[in-house]
Amino acid sequence: xxxxxxxxxxxxxxxxxxxxxxxxxxxxxxxxxxxxxxxxxxxxxxxxxxxxxxxxxxxxxxxxxxxxxxxxxxxxxxxxxxxxxxxxxxxxxxxxxxxxxxxxxxxxxxxxxxxxxxxxxxxxxxxxxxxxxxxxxxxxxxxxxxxxxxxxxxxxxxxxxxxxxxxxxxxxxxxxxxxxxxxxxxxxxxxxxxxxxxxxxxxxxxxxxxxxxxxxxxxxxxxxxxxxxxxxxxxxxxxxxxxxxxxxxxxxxxxxxxxxxxxxxxxxxxxxxxxxxxxxxxxxxxxxxxxxxxxxxxxxxxxxxxxxxxxxxxxxxxxxxxxxxxxxxxxxxxxxxxxxxxxxxxxxxxxxxxxxxxxxxxxxxxxxxxxxxxxxxxxxxxxxxxxxxxxxxxxxxxxxxxxxxxxxxxxxxxxxxxxxxxxxxxxxxxxxxxxxxxxxxxxxxxxxxx
Amino acid sequence: xxxxxxxxxxxxxxxxxxxxxxxxxxxxxxxxxxxxxxxxxxxxxxxxxxxxxxxxxxxxxxxxxxxxxxxxxxxxxxxxxxxxxxxxxxxxxxxxxxxxxxxxxxxxxxxxxxxxxxxxxxxxxxxxxxxxxxxxxxxxxxxxxxxxxxxxxxxxxxxxxxxxxxxxxx
Numbered sequence: 001x002x003x004x005x006x007x008x009x010x011x012x013x014x015x016x017x018x019x020x021x022x023x024x025x026x027x028x029x030x031x032x033x034x035x036x037x038x039x040x041x042x043x044x045x046x047x048x049x050x051x052x053x054x055x056x057x058x059x060x061x062x063x064x065x066x067x068x069x070x071x072x073x074x075x076x077x078x079x080x081x082x083x084x085x086x087x088x089x090x091x092x093x094x095x096x097x098x099x100x101x102x103x104x105x106x107x108x109x110x111x112x113x114x115x116x117x118x119x120x121x122x123x124x125x126x127x128x129x130x131x132x133x134x135x136x137x138x139x140x141x142x143x144x145x146x147x148x149x150x151x152x153x154x155x156x157x158x159x160x161x162x163x164x165x166x167x168x169x170x171x172x173x174x175x176x177x178x179x180x181x182x183x184x185x186x187x188x189x190x191x192x193x194x195x196x197x198x199x200x201x202x203x204x205x206x207x208x209x210x211x212x213x214x215x216x217x218x219x220x221x222x223x224x225x226x227x228x229x230x231x232x233x234x235x236x237x238x239x240x241x242x243x244x245x246x247x248x249x250x251x252x253x254x255x256x257x258x259x260x261x262x263x264x265x266x267x268x269x270x271x272x273x274x275x276x277x278x279x280x281x282x283x284x285x286x287x288x289x290x291x292x293x294x295x296x297x298x299x300x301x302x303x304x305x306x307x308x309x310x311x312x313x314x315x316x317x318x319x320x321x322x323x324x325x326x327x328x329x330x331x332x333x334x335x336x337x338x339x340x341x342x343x344x345x346x347x348x349x350x351x352x353x354x355x356x357x358x359x360x361x362x363x364x365x366x367x368x369x370x371x372x373x374x375x376x377x378x379x380x381x382x383x384x385x386x387x388x389x390x391x392x393x394x395x396x397x398x399x400x401x402x403x404x405x406x407x408x409x410x411x412x413x414x415x416x417x418x419x420x421x422x423x424x425x426x427x428x429x430x431x432x433x434x435x436x437x438x439x440x441x442x443x444x445x446x447x448x449x450x
Numbered sequence: 451x452x453x454x455x456x457x458x459x460x461x462x463x464x465x466x467x468x469x470x471x472x473x474x475x476x477x478x479x480x481x482x483x484x485x486x487x488x489x490x491x492x493x494x495x496x497x498x499x500x501x502x503x504x505x506x507x508x509x510x511x512x513x514x515x516x517x518x519x520x521x522x523x524x525x526x527x528x529x530x531x532x533x534x535x536x537x538x539x540x541x542x543x544x545x546x547x548x549x550x551x552x553x554x555x556x557x558x559x560x561x562x563x564x565x566x567x568x569x570x571x572x573x574x575x576x577x578x579x580x581x582x583x584x585x586x587x588x589x590x591x592x593x594x595x596x597x598x599x600x601x602x603x604x605x606x607x608x609x610x611x612x613x614x615x616x617x618x619x620x
Contacts, residue, residue: 139528142525192570196581198482199567202491203563
């Protein structure tokens with residue numbers, strides 16, 4: 001990164017915002033199309049014909065919607081959380097990638113919230129979960145983990161949006177000076193009149209650090225609370241004390257893998273080769289390796305606790321998970337999330353882009369399977385054998401799962417054209433201070449093409 | 451109407467040195483504009499008070515109180531006894547308290563940031579666009595020609611690449 005100058009960073013980032021090729025439009029068009037066809041249409045169908053359109057039925061009354069909810073919340077965990085931790089530990093390598101990682105948090109949270117709306121039968125009554133005075137004298141039950149979820153996810157969404165926005169204010173100001181037309185108006189508003197004075201930098205530094213300190217425990221609480229949605233029930237294989245750390249580790253794990261996927265795409269298609277380098281993949285790979293080991297350990301522990309309890313229901317639930325109807329999925333999860341990541345021990349693997357992409361996608365497939373298994377295996381084998389039953393997702397559910405991926409992609413594609421996806425000022429901080437220029441012609445002005 | 455003398459520097463060190471000299475020469479405390487936060491500003495221009503921490507602290511405190519009051523208060527007003535357990539149940543209510551502490555803490559931090567950094571800017575102020583790219587600007591307000599001359603001389607002596615004057619916009 002030594003060859004880059006300060007002005008190059010501004011130029012490259014502004015270019016990524018204003019220069020839009022046909023490939024981008026094609027991707028956006030497809031993403032929007034798939035979102036409409038696979039997400040909104042089946043949802044509308046389900047609303048019209050009733051929740052029976054989904055495959056959920058007694059005893060497995062939770063299905064892929066909730067698995068997707070946990071998955072998307074989990075994916076959201078690495079972005080802001082990782083960014084905050086790395087900010088507080090002064091990690092240089094965070095600076096080129098944190099913006100898009102945080103965006104991932106934001107959008108996966110939005111998709112997660114939408115999955116809850118899809119799951120509940122009557123989403124138009126969702127405001128009933130909000131605590132506000134009303135004439136029905138109806139108040140949410142604050143003793144329920146489901147309501148903890150509402151509070152935690154709402155707080156996390158607010159916190160992550162504020163965190164990503166606050167870190168981007170100086171960049172909006174830098175972009176504002178170099179754009180024209182409607183973009184300029186937008187950035188004038190977004191930058192709030194930032195000038196980059198010593199006082200403003202000082203205030204931003206403090207506020208940003210405070211936010212990071214507040215968000216780290218928040219993020220940990222969010223996924224712990226999501227785990228309690230399950231662990232607070234007395235269903236075998238769900239009623240476990242290990243669930244909170246299990247979910248938090250799983251979340252950070254799948255989130256880190258998600259960042260690798262997003263970094264690969266940004267690097268390749270947004271021309272950020274000079275900013276997102278092998279160093280980032282190497283470090284993310286190390287992180288993934290550690291997380292996969294912790295995750296594997298907790299999985300072993302889960303089996304051990306089940307076996308050691310000696311309870312027939314726990315033993316049955318365990319046996320069913322490992323050797324029952326869903327067993328192929330279980331072993332696929334072990335392969336993708338516990339065995340395959342061992343490749344990350346090799347530095348050559350960590351610094352190769354395509355293998356890292358494949359592994360990161362595999363890990364997330366494995367992690368989705370994990371969530372699916374948590375929801376379905378436990379509910380389909382509860383205490384009474386005459387209440388056992390299988391759950392298989394319906395076409396509507398599978399379609400909405402694919403559609404949710406497209407929804408996330410659409411939001412992300414819109415994001416990369418509005419937010420500078422690489423932080424301008426923080427990348428500059430990692431560079432040597434500018435040299436005196438031989439001529440005083442001023443900075444080479446970037447001319448928007450449109 | 452005060453004139454602002456602006457000196458552009460290529461590096462943070464020379465800009466800081468110039469700001470220190472200006473301050474030492476009895477001119478008003480200069481303002482710096484830079485593309486990145488400058489290390490060591492406080493040693494030259496004096497320690498700044500961070501009022502934001504008060505906002506965060508009291509925001510968190512108010513959040514904690516309102517979180518607990520929300521959960522416990524509504525539980526008392528709309529009592530829903532279950533199995534003889536207490537109406538005000540501490541462990542679950544602490545979770546609501548915890549979440550609202552953080553929510554209010556975050557919102558108060560943002561408020562503190564906006565107030566103390568004077569954002570959003572309503573009034574136009576001196577702005578050096580180059581400082582958003584790769585220049586470090588030192589800006590000093592001068593009331594008369596004597597001050598202006600001195601400021602210019604100091605800035606040039608400190609190695610400014612460019613010195614210019616700007617009328618304050620009102």
